[in-house]
Amino acid sequence: MERRFEGRRVLVTGAGSGIGQGVALRLLAEGATLVAADVAETGLKQTVEAAAEADRERLHTVRIDVSDPDSVSEGWAAALEFLGSLNVLVNAAGIMRCAHTHEMAFEEWNQVIGVNLSGTFLMCRAALPTLIANDHPVIVNFSSTAAFGSNPYMAAYSASKGGVNALTHSLALEYVKQGLRAVNIVPGGINTGITSGLNLPPDADWSLMARLTGWINGGALGDPKDIAGVVAMVASKEGRYMTGTEIRVDGGALM
Numbered sequence: 001m002e003r004r005f006e007g008r009r010v011l012v013t014g015a016g017s018g019i020g021q022g023v024a025l026r027l028l029a030e031g032a033t034l035v036a037a038d039v040a041e042t043g044l045k046q047t048v049e050a051a052a053e054a055d056r057e058r059l060h061t062v063r064i065d066v067s068d069p070d071s072v073s074e075g076w077a078a079a080l081e082f083l084g085s086l087n088v089l090v091n092a093a094g095i096m097r098c099a100h101t102h103e104m105a106f107e108e109w110n111q112v113i114g115v116n117l118s119g120t121f122l123m124c125r126a127a128l129p130t131l132i133a134n135d136h137p138v139i140v141n142f143s144s145t146a147a148f149g150s151n152p153y154m155a156a157y158s159a160s161k162g163g164v165n166a167l168t169h170s171l172a173l174e175y176v177k178q179g180l181r182a183v184n185i186v187p188g189g190i191n192t193g194i195t196s197g198l199n200l201p202p203d204a205d206w207s208l209m210a211r212l213t214g215w216i217n218g219g220a221l222g223d224p225k226d227i228a229g230v231v232a233m234v235a236s237k238e239g240r241y242m243t244g245t246e247i248r249v250d251g252g253a254l255m
């Protein structure tokens with residue numbers, strides 16, 4: 001394993017499960033000093049257990065509810081105390097709620113937008129002053145193929161991910177002169193908590209469903225490691241010519 005993150009300080013949200021956990025373990029294995037943040041403390045414990053013994057002293061966990069401004073302020077302060085500074089922010093925290101759009105409660109809509117879009121904004125807002133005070137700062141945000149294809153029953157989720165896309169593009173240009181790179185990762189169906197907990201309406205019309213999986217491996221879901229390797233490339237110096245863009249990793253689902 002290359003060690004492209006030696007001396008780099010990294011914060012990953014959603015690091016207690018799935019893609020965020022996979023990214024945290026990968027960047028740790030490449031030498032990062034890393035804060036794994038999540039609203040779920042049981043998930044964070046599993047991330048620590050999954051980390052290699054040799055990586056654990058560079059790993060610290062912090063509970064953050066990214067949708068809550070006070071929790072973000074407190075969690076950011078705790079993360080900074082451990083890290084001392086920050087080079088890379090990965091916003092992988094996310095939720096999905098499915099419903100017929102005309103039946104979706106406003107509270108549920110707000111919850112999805114609150115975590116996926118406002119949560120990404122709140123974390124970026126907290127971290128930006130520290131990020132741009134350092135060399136080669138990087139923000140990696142998580143969009144989805146749901147923002148590019150048409151996914152019925154997922155209006156809130158799709159809209160939140162479209163918002164993340166636009167947010168990332170704004171950040172990329174606004175802070176380009178301070179050296180910041182901001183990139184969207186666009187996964188297709190990956191085997192994680194979100195896909196195992198997919199709660200489509202019981203009468204969902206499957207003939208309307210977009211491809212949730214790609215073509216690779218006979219249409220199987222991808223693995224968090226498939227995303228983690230891409231994030232590691234993007235956030236390392238090898239990604240130095242990439243900003244204000246998307247990388248779709250979906251097994252060809254949208255091709």
Ligand SMILES: NC(=O)c1ccc[n+]([C@@H]2O[C@H](COP(=O)([O-])OP(=O)(O)OC[C@H]3O[C@@H](n4cnc5c(N)ncnc54)[C@H](O)[C@@H]3O)[C@@H](O)[C@H]2O)c1
Pocket residue numbers: 013014015016017018019020037038039040043064065066067091092093094095115119142143144145186187188189190191192193194195
């Ligand atoms: N799995 C897929 O198929 C897929 C596809 C496209 C995009 N994504 C995106 O990838 C990211 C990672 O999701 P995943 O698939 O690993 O799902 P996951 O459910 O396995 O992990 C999401 C993590 O986010 C955490 N989280 C939820 N709400 C939070 C909050 N308010 N504050 C902090 N943490 C919170 C959860 O506790 C969980 O640990 C998400 O943004 C998701 O939308 C996933």
